[in-house]
Amino acid sequence: MTKISAAILLAMFGAYTWDELQVVLIMQGFAGISLFSIFLLMALGMAIIFGQMKVINMAHGEFMTLGAYATVVCSYLSETYAPGLFHWYFPVAMIVAFGAAFVLGFLVEISIIRFLYKRPLDTLLATWGLSMIMQETFRQVAGARETSATMPDWLMGSWQPAEGLDIPINGMFLLGVSVLLTAAITINMYYSRAGLRVRATVMNRDMAGAVGINTRLTDRLTFALGCGVAGVAGCAFTTVGSISPTAGSQYIVDTFMVVVFGGAGSIVGTIIAAFTIAQAQSILEFLLSGVLAKVFVLLAVVGVLMIRPQGLIASKIRK
Amino acid sequence: MLEVKNLCVSYGESIIIRDLSFSVAKNETLAIMGRNGMGKTTLMKSMIGMIRARSGSITVDGKDVAKLDSFQRVKAGLGFVPQGRQIFSALTVEENIRTGLETAKVRKIEDWVYKTFPVLDEMKNRKGGNLSGGQQQQLAIARALVSGPKVLLLDEPTEGIQPSIIKDIARTLNELKRLRDLTVVVSEQVLSFTLEIADRLIVIESGAIVHEDPRSSVDEAVISRYLSV
């Protein structure tokens, strides 16, 4: 089997030695995995919110941007005031990013979202408006220029297990963050009291209230949690990209695609969707080109959704 | 212990409960009887807060809860076993019970729960949705009781349960009443079951009380007439 595929590959890339090819293919495999972790990080927060209250948060990308700016501020502060600790500012930045996005999410729920439950189209519009307000605020406060956080050395460069084989450290870092975050959320969802409240509320909101669960607070905290997770994603993305007031809007389409494809709100579905889309995207890009890969992936997703409008993993819970 | 005064409930324009008043003394069991569609469930849901009343007051142990959210009413001392049980089907039996602990003083499942409902102990880790109707009924009662309510509201607990088990439910309820020091409001259509647990019966028709009897002087024939179509 390996021999055959090796032969096929050699036919395709005949001009290369097997060693060369092997190295690039390993790196390419990692490129797919790291795109998967990016998609997963992007989509987690939105999936949590959508799964809990059927609210699509169009300002999701801006919460990521908020987390990213929080990271820039942390990097600046630690560079200026605590250069000795600069090496380790990143974990702190991640917590700050989570906190900032969580608190803002909480306030947004109180001031906007809670008036719009049961009016899905209005939440769409309201959160879209919110995204524009946030973008403008970023522009006013931080300026329109692209910025980026200064990375500590340990987050840069690559790990070289063999000659010519470079595994990007920021890619491994992203993978680690997304795995840990997903695990933390899952464990919290299935083994904590807060998680039990969330699950009961999702399954039967009225009944959850009638057994004594504060469903409104549960909604509020879940919304804030989803926003906080978006903030962590934004923080993590400063290791690979830049930050600008509109950076978030670049992520929203992919995020949306992953969440809807995965079955809108189930975490398992989100993981599967992120994996599928990321692999398809990176393999197609390798064989064809970036733009074509995007086109084919979008077409495939639309096609699947036409056959299965409920997404890959439909929630089995009746409303 | 529970006092309902001038309660009006409606769905949009159609008024279902009209100016209804009654009160229940401590440790009393009041049965609310009425044919299908007469407003029993609507009354129960408005007491627990799943539906907001238009006007009127609902007082639990001296506290007016009519404007509160459901969970606050649970905190104030109401427990609710809905019609059709409404178990969280994807949660395990144990998790279902734990949902009732939110407002409880002690946040763990105490021994009496599984002692009273041994079958729930056996099925602890099964999904709630996989239980039989009778088992689900026990689960729904356990879930409502772990919050330590003063007043237990039961909406048609015998619906869809075979006659032989109905007697068991009556016995369990009477036992629990004593054990947990409960006041009970139960809506029913099955007279024989009602007579085994109730101290007093009221009959509602189109959302208003049309008849009332203490247990001691129930005229079964009259009540049956109200219940037949």
Added chain:
Amino acid sequence: MLPIFEKENGMLYYPTFYEGLEASKNVIYTGQEATQQILWGLDWVAKEKGAKTYFLVGSDYIWPRTSMKIARIHIEKHLKDSKVVGEEFKPLGDTDFKTLINKIKLAKPDVIYTAIVGGSNVSWYKQLKAAGITGESLAKKNQTMLTISTTEDEIRGIGGENCEGFYACMKYFQSLPGDNNTKFVAAFNEMYKDKYKGNAVVGDVTQAAYLGPWLWKATVEKAGSFDIDKIAEASEGIEYKEAPEGYVKIHKNHHLWSKARIGKMRADGQFDVVAESPELIEPNPFPEGYK
């Protein structure tokens, strides 16, 4: 935008990189048009680095697409034994370049020629570094990365440490020697001292924007009028001898005669200017044979 200026008969001094294929009475193009920026730079890399194979990378919109078309034609028709071994465009704002970088690694081009803009820039440079592609590692294999879109302004966002050793072809760099530029940079710093505390960054586009008002002033003085038609008429031949980039002159086609230069990126975010076209290059927005 152009139709409005033409309809309302206004005057636009337009400073950014652009694709050419345009000339208007109502516009003075103060940046380089595509051939000015591209052709000489490619000639330089072919001659100085002996490059034969090129991998073209751009953001997916009209300026990079047109630029790469011109570059490809020049490489294939005018550079001896040279060929394009890959050409890829990424959506604007895309932040994932790992796959593309792997393809470049496989293709092993002598030159990676890029026109990536905006937010993508940061991802591109960071991921290059993470994949082990740096100015140093390229130099070892006699490879070159040459960009037409990264100025000092972008490097500030990317971080100089991610860019060191890569090349850019522009007409202006902040580090350009000469009195004109030294004075200009000092004055710029003085003007924005509150904002930048003496660390202002001036890139190619900023300088091109600065030329606009001076050219307009000279034109108005020559025409003796603020009338747009007269200004348009009088623009040809206007010189600006104090231009930070050196000397510029407006061509009949309303573009500027200017020199092209190659800068090598430094870790501090500035460039070492390593080459300069000997003569002013004539602007040619409608290049024959490059369409």
